[in-house]
Amino acid sequence: MKVQKNINFTKKTLEGLKASQKGITRVYDIKEKGLGLYITATGHKSFFIKRRINSQQKIITIGRFPDMTIELARKEAQKIKLQIAVGENPLEEKEKQASEKTFGEAYQEYMEKYAKIESKPLSRKDIELRLKKILSLWIKRPLSSITKQEMRELHNQIGQENGKYQANRVLAYVRAIFNKMISWGWEGTNPIVGIEKFRETKRDRFILHDELPKFLEALEAEPNRDMRDFFLTCLYTGARKSNVLSMRWEDIDFSINEWRIPDTKNGNPVRVPLIEQVLEILNGRIHLKESSSWTFPSKDSKSGHIQEPKTAWKRILERAGLKNLRIHDLRRTCGSYQAIAGVSMAVIGKSLGHKSLQSTEIYARLSNDPVRAGLETAFSFINGEK
Numbered sequence: 001m002k003v004q005k006n007i008n009f010t011k012k013t014l015e016g017l018k019a020s021q022k023g024i025t026r027v028y029d030i031k032e033k034g035l036g037l038y039i040t041a042t043g044h045k046s047f048f049i050k051r052r053i054n055s056q057q058k059i060i061t062i063g064r065f066p067d068m069t070i071e072l073a074r075k076e077a078q079k080i081k082l083q084i085a086v087g088e089n090p091l092e093e094k095e096k097q098a099s100e101k102t103f104g105e106a107y108q109e110y111m112e113k114y115a116k117i118e119s120k121p122l123s124r125k126d127i128e129l130r131l132k133k134i135l136s137l138w139i140k141r142p143l144s145s146i147t148k149q150e151m152r153e154l155h156n157q158i159g160q161e162n163g164k165y166q167a168n169r170v171l172a173y174v175r176a177i178f179n180k181m182i183s184w185g186w187e188g189t190n191p192i193v194g195i196e197k198f199r200e201t202k203r204d205r206f207i208l209h210d211e212l213p214k215f216l217e218a219l220e221a222e223p224n225r226d227m228r229d230f231f232l233t234c235l236y237t238g239a240r241k242s243n244v245l246s247m248r249w250e251d252i253d254f255s256i257n258e259w260r261i262p263d264t265k266n267g268n269p270v271r272v273p274l275i276e277q278v279l280e281i282l283n284g285r286i287h288l289k290e291s292s293s294w295t296f297p298s299k300d301s302k303s304g305h306i307q308e309p310k311t312a313w314k315r316i317l318e319r320a321g322l323k324n325l326r327i328h329d330l331r332r333t334c335g336s337y338q339a340i341a342g343v344s345m346a347v348i349g350k351s352l353g354h355k356s357l358q359s360t361e362i363y364a365r366l367s368n369d370p371v372r373a374g375l376e377t378a379f380s381f382i383n384g385e386k
Helices: 011-016 070-085 090-098 103-118 121-130 132-138 148-162 164-183 212-220 225-237 241-245 276-283 286-290 310-320 329-340 345-352 357-366 368-382
Strands: 025-028 035-039 045-053 056-065 258-261 270-273
Touching (some): 035 070, 045 070, 056 090, 070 090, 121 132, 121 164, 132 148, 148 164, 212 310, 225 276, 225 329, 329 345
Antiparallel strands (some): 025 035
């Protein structure tokens, strides 16, 4: 076994350490006494702490690097030293945890017994996507070993690296998993309790009045007809990208000019009235019905329909000279111009499939034109103008 001198544990330093062909290499941290890292001949690196327990020298493995950060390893080492100082045996706790359900097992149980039954496919996909990083870190961690402090630090880290919205969704999903485990008989506490979500800033971007001609002109110049039709359908229906992409001919009723979206984000089917512009687009594509059940089919995707229109979207924005515009902003544009035209919040909410008026309130903040017109009318009356 090769032993090196004490070093300052930094991510760069530990990543640069190489395995020895002669066996396990150990290095020790100069900042946290007793904390070490061993490197196997195959290159695996794990943190450990070396302490005396009941008059015997013991080595307690803490976690694998880089899945466990240096900061978390130092905190775990401090926790173990404190346990030993008050007469506890952390090895006994580890043995207890070894027989306990892991976070990975809890996640699988949650998905099988709850999410697959109660949640829609889009929601399940969102859970899998958001928790991908958490699972890579905690898949073998016993539930009781996950602390509030490390969850708070992870929440902050995700917020800095991936944004506040992403961090809050992760927090919500982890909370839900722990709550379900408790309700199903696990005798532990939820480490998420007491951790506050980040304050999120609601996005209010939509295509402004002077931007609209540029956008429509750039869209008209798009050589890919499927993409032209797709983006215009998003704009004129206000539907979510995923719903338009998965639009089926069987869900369109031309006798009443209506499109039924069977699977939406809020879990309820939505009926969307089809205006003249959308009907013109659909009638121009109806010949595709003979070869595909999808309104926007694709031979190159596993699903059978167009999967990701980002490349075309980028072309259109560059052609129009527009920045900071997302595909979802077409939905917001549809709602915003309804508000600007003086349409009630209740009607806008119904057209967009909102469950509550709270989701539609942003359009009240965006619709300044009717407010301005109202003020001008009022003051014209005050000033005696006709």
